[in-house]
Each structure stands twice: as C-alpha cells, then as structure tokens.
Amino acid sequence: GNSVTQMEGPVTLSEEAFLTINCTYTATGYPSLFWYVQYPGEGLQLLLKATKADDKGSNKGFEATYRKETTSFHLEKGSVQVSDSAVYFCALSDRDSNYQLIWGAGTKLIIKP
Amino acid sequence: KAGVTQTPRYLIKTRGQQVTLSCSPISGHRSVSWYQQTPGQGLQFLFEYFSETQRNKGNFPGRFSGRQFSNSRSEMNVSTLELGDSALYLCASSLSGAPSYGYTFGSGTRLTVV
Numbered sequence: 001g002n003s004v005t006q007m008e009g010p011v012t013l014s015e016e017a018f019l020t021i022n023c024t025y026t027a028t029g030y031p032s033l034f035w036y037v038q039y040p041g042e043g044l045q046l047l048l049k050a051t052k053a054d055d056k057g058s059n060k061g062f063e064a065t066y067r068k069e070t071t072s073f074h075l076e077k078g079s080v081q082v083s084d085s086a087v088y089f090c091a092l093s094d095r096d097s098n099y100q101l102i103w104g105a106g107t108k109l110i111i112k113p
Numbered sequence: 114k115a116g117v118t119q120t121p122r123y124l125i126k127t128r129g130q131q132v133t134l135s136c137s138p139i140s141g142h143r144s145v146s147w148y149q150q151t152p153g154q155g156l157q158f159l160f161e162y163f164s165e166t167q168r169n170k171g172n173f174p175g176r177f178s179g180r181q182f183s184n185s186r187s188e189m190n191v192s193t194l195e196l197g198d199s200a201l202y203l204c205a206s207s208l209s210g211a212p213s214y215g216y217t218f219g220s221g222t223r224l225t226v227v
Binding site for chain 1: 117119146148155156157158161168169171203205210211212213215216217218219220221
C-alpha cells in the first residue's frame with residue numbers, strides 16, 4: 001500500500017541555518033504530495049503542495065519539488081527562524097487511498113536563537 | 114471567514130464510557146474528514162462525510178462512528194472507550210473532499226481516557 005517515510009527528529013538548527021527535511025513515498029499511481037505544519041497546541045496547516053512530477057510547491061520561504069524518479073518531496077528553507085519551530089508532516093493523496101491523506105510520522109523542528 | 118471549529122477542545126472520559134465530538138466546517142464546505150493523532154500511530158484517517166453520506170472509511174473498529182447533518186456539521190462518536198483511544202482528534206473540511214483542492218483543519222479535540 002501507499003506510504004510516506006520522513007526523516008526522524010527532532011532536528012535542531014540555529015537561526016538562519018539551511019533546512020532540509022527528507023520525505024520519500026511509495027505509491028502505485030501518481031499521488032499529490034503535501035507538507036503540513038503543526039504548531040504546539042494547534043491543528044494542521046497546509047504549508048505547500050505539488051500535484052504532478054517536477055512541480056515545485058512554495059510558501060513562506062519553504063520549497064519542495066516533486067521528484068518522481070526518486071519518489072521524494074524534500075522540504076527546504078534557506079534561512080530558518082525561531083518561529084519555524086513546529087512539527088512538519090509529509091503526506092500523499094491518490095486514488096488508492098480514496099484521495100484521503102496518508103501521513104508520514106512527522107519531524108519535529110527546533111530552532112535555537 | 115470563520116475557520117473549522119471543533120468542540121470541545123479538551124475532554125476527559127472514563128474507560129467504558131462513550132463520547133461525542135463535534136466539527137463545524139467552513140461555510141460552504143460539504144466534506145468533513147476525521148483523523149486520529151497519537152504519538153504511537155501518528156495520523157490515521159477515520160472517515161469522511163460528504164453531503165450527509167459516509168463516503169470513505171479508514172481501518173478503525175465499529176466503536177468509531179460518525180454522521181453529518183444537513184448544515185454539514187459533523188459529529189463523531191466513540192463507544193465503550195478504551196485507554197488507547199486517548200488521542201487528538203482532528204477534523205478537516207473541504208469543498209470536494211480531495212486534499213488537492215484544499216483542506217482546512219480544526220484545532221482538534223484532545224480526548225483523554227482514564
């Protein structure tokens with residue numbers, strides 16, 4: 001079945017460092033891919049998405065490119081801020097999942113000033 | 114516009130009891146999906162309702178049920194609570210039910226079973 005694998009956390013960085021959170025997926029079809037963010041005590045917010053191969057999603061300085069050849073959707077940001085501290089979830093949706101979200105385990109990001 | 118509202122925010126129940134959680138979607142959204150979030154299992158899909166009909170169901174026991182009303186508000190019910198049901202329950206509303214077209218999540222209901 002479909003699945004999403006994320007790098008384990010927590011990931012601890014200093015402010016202004018470069019961020020990469022790895023995400024790979026397994027799917028038989030052509031899924032849509034998503035990054036969601038969860039701040040402490042809150043629900044999930046869509047950060048960015050890509051619906052087909054080679055698409056790049058971007059938002060708030062974060063980017064991720066849908067790489068079908070490596071089945072990856074890694075999240076990157078050039079310069080992180082303390083306010084980026086949160087848990088980040090990679091997810092996919094496709095016909096095999098009845099278009100519901102299949103989630104990675106989440107990666108906790110801690111940014112130190 | 115108002116976001117997705119989940120009530121209550123926190124709930125403590127005793128093992129064996131039942132509980133009902135509520136989700137009011139964004140106005141105009143006809144689809145409501147429910148997810149369970151636990152430290153051990155992560156995020157798992159429970160079910161989706163669209164126009165008062167359950168359209169998709171995840172792999173949860175029959176103790177978990179839901180419904181949707183004509184105004185698109187949805188409730189989920191868990192009967193005969195077990196300790197393992199302690200979780201954050203999240204609902205997401207959307208126009209069509211497909212995440213690609215936009216999902217908005219509520220802040221969740223934190224259920225603790227003692």
